[in-house]
Amino acid sequence: MPNLVLTLQTARHTYAVIHRPEVQIRFIGGATALGTTDSRNRPLIKADLGTLLDYQDISDQGSRYAFVVPLRRRSVALLCDAVSEMHTVDEGELSPLPPLLYHRLPHRWVWGVYTPSETLILVLDLYEIALDLIRQTAQPHGETA
């Protein structure tokens, strides 16, 4: 079954995510604000996706896009500068990380790579990122486990 892959831009990089229907894409800018709660009135945690992956990747744009990841008791909004393309890809165009590497990662934010036209794009696992943010918020000193 083909997958829907969305490419997104931060200030310095381009990433890819596999589309999931429960993850909403929202526009933030001008009169449109994100708010502090999600559509089901649960707390909404916001984080800049660029600075999470690269501390020098700081955005200066006024309008942003947010991937709202619903969790069990709250939601996490991961912000990026743009969601540029949607691609329908086959399994062969998506390469998951090798098991040896994947299981030894302390944070499994990267699912694999997407290689359209010989370009290597990291495929992010937004659920893992959201869960780690929730864990980090729960820990008082902010150290990731």
Next chain:
Amino acid sequence: MDQFSMLNKDLSDTDQRSAFNRSELLRVSALALLGIAGVTLVIVLILYFVIQLAWPLLLTMLIIILGAAAIAGATLLMVRTKRENWGISLFLYGFIALIVIANYFLGGLHGPIWPVLIFPVVTAGLLSTARDSVRLAVIVLLFYITFSILELNGIITPVFDVSMIPNLLHMLIFVALVMLLAVVTWQSSRSLSEALARVQEQAEALLHFNEMMMEKNIQQVELGSELSVAAAQMQLASQQQASGATEQASAVSEVSTTIEELGSTAQQIAQSSELVADAAQQTLMNLSMGQDAVDEAIRAMDRINQRVQDISARVLALGERSQQIGEIIDLIDDISDETHLLALNAAIEAAGAGEHGRRFAVVAAEVKNLANRALLAAREVRGVIAEMRQATHGAVLAAEQGAKEVEQGTALSQRAGQIMDTIVMMAERTAQSAAEISLATAQQQSASEQVVETMRDIANVARQSAAGARQTAESAALLTGIASRLHGITQSYPESS
């Protein structure tokens, strides 16, 4: 008072003292005669009562005594009135006449009086000179001879014969005359001693004067030498003074020439200062025109400043409008982003619908393309607006810079106006100073002429001074000769003395 005057005074005092001593001798002699007359009168009166002296004889004696007292009184009167010569003559000749008369009364040639005729002769020798003594001796001799002839021939006879005159009276007359002679002799001896003492004093004074003259001569020798040296120095100084005066006259002539040139220069300066005054006046006129131009420039700069401020305000307003356009573009941008997101979600939904959503996916892709194009257009407009804002900002900055420069230009123009005012004031001062210089140089020219006249007078005085110095040098040379002669005289004096 010098020593010579003192010596003259001593000699004059000695003469006065000699005259005083003779007067004193005469006065003492007269007093002695008066006293002896008084004593004789007393003795005669005693004899009259003791031995019953005849009253005619008594009367004769009284007359003789009164005559002697009269002679003494007259002599004292002469002494008192400082007529000693008259007093001496009166005393001596009256004394002889009294003796002659007394001899006629008292016994004649054989009487006791004749021998006493010798007394006036002796008295004359003591009181007066030897010539008077000789003269009196001759007179006495003539009286004796005359009386002898007259009495021997019986022409005259004595009033009282010798036998009628008591011996006591003889003795009394003789003693009285001896006493008188003793007093005169004593007084004469005393006067002679005083005269000898005075002569000795005069001799000592003369000796002292002689020594003093010797010292003076020695001092004259020394002074003559010093005078010779001083005269030589004076001659040299006079020659130098004459030379200096000649040089001074020459220098004064040069100074006069220089001052005349200075006066000529002052005249040229006066002419130049008049030219400067005219130039300053012309400069004042030009500066007035320049001042008007500066005022017009200041007004023009003010107008430019207002225009620049208007331009700046309009550019700012344009910048505000571009800001508004930017906001609109932001809104369009947001709408494009939302449209893009909607198209993306629609494409996702179309992909989820499979074959049924293929057409919808095509529409969503078109919408997405439109949104991207709108986004690109908006971004292009944003870039244009950014450039426009940048240009507006630059224009605003340029306008502000222009306004500042206009303000600086205005300030410079005002500063130029102030400088022009200062220049005008300086030009006025220059004109005034030039006029003052002209006046001062005219006064200087007049003063130079006066100085030239004065220098000419000084030159004449210097020439006269030079001539006087030459005369002084000649006088000094003459003085040197005199000093040499004086030196020779005073050196030869001790040998001659």
